Structures are given as structure tokens and as C-alpha cells.
Amino acid sequence: MLAEIFHKFGSDKESFHHYASIYEWLLFDLKHKPIRLLEIGVQSGGSLRAWEEYLVNAEIVGVDIDPACASLRLDRARVVIGDASKPETFSGLGDFDVIIDDGGHQPADQLATLATMWERTRSLYVIEDISWKLANPQFQLVDTTFHRLRRESAMWRSSIIAPCWTIFAKELIAFKKLPQRGNHEQG
């Protein structure tokens, strides 16, 4: 159970957000495959350790703005230090099957990273905590990622989000790319 793995490694993905069952569903077809996973937001390494255990064949990369994350001891995951809102942070990292944005949770940053990394996502792109400020009364009617995606949906639909499913679940949004039709499917 992914929930127990998140608990075991101290990630708040289950204890606070209850994302485990959503991730089990989203990752169902990828769980045993040799995928490349990128997570933005490393902190103490809890979720990277959870992905190491749950996705046994995955190559895992974490990005965090905090230089202290570079000294974490992890098994298979590697950590890159940089600001996820800046495209240069991801230069040389290649494409990923799964990208999870659990970084600073600022809408402008989340959308900047999405704009940079969507083309480099093969299957699944998740943005966590898209409207967390709504729960805080001092941030009423703020510009959350959820509101921005809705407001700018025409632009996102036509240029970025088109070939995918969009799933809103709890406080996250997931974009799951549809399989591309290959040459062998033509005719």
C-alpha cells in the first residue's frame, strides 16, 4: 500500500493530503516499468524514498531549491539543486514519464514549470496542492493554479493540454497524456 510507504518515509502525501490512493490509480500502468520520474520538492527526501520503494524499476530525480537537499542519502534517486520556475534548472535532465510538482506551491511557479516541462512529459504530469491558499482565510480569492488554469483554459487547451486527460482530485491536478498513434497503427 502506497499510504503505508508514504507514512514510513515521513512524506505528508498521505497523512495530510490523502494522495496515496490517487497516485496508486494514476501510476497503475507504470508501476513496474523502467520509467523516469521527476519530483520537484525534495525537502527531507520522504517522497523520493517512497518512490524508490514503490516504483522498483524507476529512475528517480528530485529537484529542490534548498542546497541542503544535496546532502541527503538516498538509494537510487538523485537530487538536482535549482529553482523549478527557471527553465535552466532542467537543462540536461532529459524527458520524464512522470513529473510531480510538490515544490513551492506558488501558482506562477507551478505554471512556469508546467510550461517548461510539459513537452518533456511522456505520460503523467501532476501538480500538488493547487489551491492550498483557499483553506487559509488570509488568502481569500487568491490566484490559485486551479483558478488560472480555468481562466486560461482556452489557451491551455489549444496549446498545451490538448492531448491528455485532465483529472482534478482533492488538491491536485493531473494531466495524463493520451497514447500517441504510432506508424504501426496507421491504416
Ligand SMILES: C[S@@+](CC[C@H](N)C(=O)[O-])C[C@H]1O[C@@H](n2cnc3c(N)ncnc32)[C@H](O)[C@@H]1O
Ligand atoms: C512540500 S516540500 C516537498 C515534500 C516532499 N515532496 C515529500 O513529500 O516528502 C516542498 C519543497 O519544495 C522546495 N521548493 C520551494 N520552492 C521551490 C522552487 N522554486 N524550486 C524548487 N524547489 C522548491 C522547498 O525547498 C521544499 O523542500
